[in-house]
Amino acid sequence: MSNAQNERVTALDLSAILSLMLNVAQQAGDLVLTMQAAGLEKIASKSNQIDLVTEADLASEQLIHDELQKHYPSFGFWGEESNQAQDSDYFWVVDPIDGTTNFANGIPYFAINIALNHGPTTLLGVTHELPARNLFFAQLGHGAYQRTPSGDLQMRVNKVEKLSQAFLTTGFPYHRTDYEDNNLAEFGYFLTRTQGIRCMGSAAMDLVNVARGITSGYWEGWLGPWDAAPGVLMVREAGGEVTDYLGRAWQLTSKSLIASNGQPSLQSALVTGVQQARQNLKSIKLPASELT
Ligand code: IPD
């Protein structure tokens, strides 16, 4: 970041913005849980039949948009459902429900994601785990925390070094039914070389779990910025590392992601493993920018 950019960031009251983000994430959480309890009426599909959107996704995004814009009208808004990429200086990056398939089927594991970006840099990130109502957050340069009734608990990654001792998570893209490049090769590679792999259906929580040291790593392709922005900041602030499949620092525009506890041997085993697993794929769906 340039000095001029730095001055503008410090001119903002980031702790007040963080409080607002936490508050809005809680309001959105209450809304989607209430709607779920009342019964979901409209479950539609997006990119294909298995990519779901419910009326609660749309209502949550509207609430988050309206509340944030009320306080910071000049900031842009990049939400998954409205999906207007932003080029304004400051913008919000929002997943109104991460884990919609869990939500729609009544599996109690989904989340709300809100990040504040200054250009490519994520300054603040909040993940609200539902229905447990756990709040996780990070501020660039100030650490990653879980808010609890007895105070904010700092999150730290674990110290597992070996792939054979690593407990991992992953997720599969919605295009998995149509393309061979669908994470099955990578999954097969790691399944026989690690302590275990879970696929729990929320990328937001997959990243939080690396940040809080429950898991040692997580990989997935074709994520949107809204899936990853808050959790990537949390992993990095908790001492971990996040790259793309080639081992380059993850950015908002990256289409592949490998997060780990930052132990160099583990991060490099994850990058090498993904590359090896992908070697025999006959058709590649990742963009050229992610391949070299
Ligand atoms: C999805 C979840 C899932 C991951 C998918 C995401 P959504 O988000 O995070 O765990 O595997 O790639 O798209 O659609 O529920 O917001």
Ligand code: CA
């Ligand atoms: Ca998502």
Ligand code: CA
């Ligand atoms: Ca979503």
